[in-house]
Amino acid sequence: MNSMRRNLAVLLAVLAITVSAVVLAMQYQVSPNVNSPSTINQPYYAILEYIDYINTTKAITLAPGQSITIQAPLPPGPGYVLDYIEVSINPPSPAVLISGSNLMYSKNEIGAIVSAYTTSDSLSIANTGNQPLNETISVTYVFVNEEYVALNTSTSSFTLSISVPDSTMQYVTQQVIMLSIPNYMPFEIASVSLPNGTTLSQLISSWSPLVNYIKIEPKYMELTANGLPPGQYQVTINYGGEYVMPSAMLVKGTEFLNYTVNPGQTLEITGSEFGVPPGWNLLGYIVVVYTVQPLVVGQQPGHFEVIANRVSPAYLYSDLIQVSGISYLLPPFIRFAPMIGIYIVYDRYFEIVDNLNVPLVVTFMPIIYKPIGQWVNGNLEATVSDADVSNGLWTALVVQLPEIAHIYKIVTPSGTVYTGLVNSEIPWGSAERLVSIS
Numbered sequence: 386m387n388s389m390r391r392n393l394a395v396l397l398a399v400l401a402i403t404v405s406a407v408v409l410a411m412q413y414q415v416s417p418n419v420n421s422p423s424t425i426n427q428p429y430y431a432i433l434e435y436i437d438y439i440n441t442t443k444a445i446t447l448a449p450g451q452s453i454t455i456q457a458p459l460p461p462g463p464g465y466v467l468d469y470i471e472v473s474i475n476p477p478s479p480a481v482l483i484s485g486s487n488l489m490y491s492k493n494e495i496g497a498i499v500s501a502y503t504t505s506d507s508l509s510i511a512n513t514g515n516q517p518l519n520e521t522i523s524v525t526y527v528f529v530n531e532e533y534v535a536l537n538t539s540t541s542s543f544t545l546s547i548s549v550p551d552s553t554m555q556y557v558t559q560q561v562i563m564l565s566i567p568n569y570m571p572f573e574i575a576s577v578s579l580p581n582g583t584t585l586s587q588l589i590s591s592w593s594p595l596v597n598y599i600k601i602e603p604k605y606m607e608l609t610a611n612g613l614p615p616g617q618y619q620v621t622i623n624y625g626g627e628y629v630m631p632s633a634m635l636v637k638g639t640e641f642l643n644y645t646v647n648p649g650q651t652l653e654i655t656g657s658e659f660g661v662p663p664g665w666n667l668l669g670y671i672v673v674v675y676t677v678q679p680l681v682v683g684q685q686p687g688h689f690e691v692i693a694n695r696v697s698p699a700y701l702y703s704d705l706i707q708v709s710g711i712s713y714l715l716p717p718f719i720r721f722a723p724m725i726g727i728y729i730v731y732d733r734y735f736e737i738v739d740n741l742n743v744p745l746v747v748t749f750m751p752i753i754y755k756p757i758g759q760w761v762n763g764n765l766e767a768t769v770s771d772a773d774v775s776n777g778l779w780t781a782l783v784v785q786l787p788e789i790a791h792i793y794k795i796v797t798p799s800g801t802v803y804t805g806l807v808n809s810e811i812p813w814g815s816a817e818r819l820v821s822i823s
Contacts, residue, residue: 396615429779430535430723431566432788436468436609437461439526440558442729445510447518452511454769457526462558465528470508473500473523480514494817502807525558528768534564536572538624545620549610560610564620567787573603573628575695580616587699589728590690596698603630603695603731631756634782636668637777639751646689646745662776665753667733673750675725678741680705686722689745693735700727750778782818792822 398600403786409731440460441635445453457467459672474481477497483490485508491500501508512518512676537543553657566572578584588596598612642659654670678686686705703724739745758767767782774780784808803811803820812818 389490396461404417407821414673419542428571429570430533431536431545431564431570433532434563434565435465435530435684435796437465437528437530437557438561438563439528439556440523441526444519444575447510447512447520449512449515449517453510454509455522455524457506458556459513463528466530467504467506468527468529469504470500470506471500471502471525472508472510472760473525474498475521475523476522478514478518480512480516480518481520482511483608484509484511489805489807490809490821491807491812494812495718500807520576521803522677536566536570536624536709536745538621541625542575542621542623545622545780546801547608547618547620548808551607551611551615551669560743562608564606566604566622567780567786568604568630568632571626571629574601575621575623577601577606577621578619579616580618586692586696589696590688591703592688596701599695601695601731602697602729603628615662620700626724631736631754631757632786633758633767633782634754635757635769635775635780636754636774636783637665637753637780638671639753639777641748641750641778644736644737645748646747648739648742648744650739652739652745652747654735654737656733656751659751661751665755666754668754669695669729669731669733670749670751671739672728672730672735672747673725674728674737674743674745674747675723676741676743677744678722678724680722681719682720686724687741689726690738691726691728691735691796692738693730693732694807695731695733696735697729697731698726699729700725702726754783756786757820795820795822 399434439458446624447453455472457470457527472483473708474497476484478497479497479501481498483498483501486502486504486505488508489502490498491502493499527823534545543726545564547562547564550560564574566574576584576586580590585596585599585601588599595613598609600607608618639659644652656667672691674689676689684705688703703722706721706723707717708721709715709720737745737747748800757769757773758765759767765784769780769782786792794802796802797813801813804822806820806822808819808821810819813820
């Protein structure tokens with residue numbers, strides 16, 4: 386999420402995430418004849434997507450009234466189909482008009498198009514102003530090869546084997562493998578292991594650069610093939626009714642809490658350090674850990690550890706800075722090692738272990754959620770009260786639908802309609818708020 390201003394009453398972020406929903410797992414009866422009913426169990430399915438990104442960048446000059454057409458290339462391989470095209474404009478200009486079928490936009494605070502998206506195979510970019518435009522456009526063509534994977538209901542925990550191919554594919558910039566499970570299904574993604582058996586948690590504890598290419602959530606997992614070794618990855622999935630999540634919910638960032646962890650000590654967060662309001666559930670935390678280690682020649686920097694059942698690093702940074710005088714009056718014996726880690730923890734419990742000789746500063750924000758809304762004639766009607774958005778730094782209405790449904794528009798209490806917007810900050814009431822339909 387973008388950085389939030391404290392005076393925002395509501396941050397509205399509506400997401401239509403494309404995931405698998407082949408069938409509901411349920412029991413029903415069919416009757417070969419009226420006297421002999423039988424019960425059929427239909428399986429649950431997740432969707433496994435191989436997503437290929439092809440990136441291009443070029444400078445263009447458009448005279449007033451002039452336009453150009455962006456056309457998608459051929460798919461990168463058998464089984465791949467075009468998912469969408471994304472075009473980014475730098476610098477954004479109100480004179481730029483992007484047109485075509487099935488378009489959505491990201492717009493800045495003055496309404497200029499920052500990016501445009503289409504599921505069609507082409508779009509046009511035109512200069513509607515009275516002055517020539519010099520722009521740099523970045524175009525991403527996204528192709529997807531998808532398959533459905535049956536989920537096991539005979540055990541409380543099982544593994545799926547997912548193949549990460551060699552990333553050297555023809556003219557493909559990046560390949561991402563995504564496993565998705567719809568919210569209403571009673572499963573969660575618990576962990577992932579590399580082909581050599583190393584778990585994501587072990588990679589995070591050792592500060593391995595491979596963690597930059599693995600993302601995990603309760604219902605989603607993403608592997609970036611370009612940065613990972615090829616082979617078979619094992620994904621552990623838990624099965625049980627407690628893993629069902631609502632498709633429509635309010636998600637709230639509560640407050641920032643600050644702690645200091647001394648050398649050799651461990652900070653344990655259990656969820657009892659703050660109050661979760663009645664009717665709300667704890668989703669997890671945004672956690673920031675940072676420090677600077679002073680070193681001399683011969684000493685090597687250490688690493689702190691973040692321990693939880695499911696951790697997804699958002700940003701990791703470490704460096705070794707040498708300090709010396711220009712004339713060697715101060716020889717280069719002194720070094721400093723700054724470290725910062727920003728994590729999303731999808732768990733009630735986590736630990737921060739200080740293995741260093743300096744204190745750690747830990748800042749974290751609990752994230753809570755609660756179901757909301759009623760489905761009426763295919764539409765979601767959500768009533769958000771003042772109490773829902775109070776006592777927090779931001780609140781979002783999040784709607785995640787299976788692939789058989791899509792969010793078409795958002796109608797506010799005043800009757801204002803928002804449609805075709807992705808990651809756009811718009812004036813809404815007395816503040817700017819985020820609207821995003823993916």
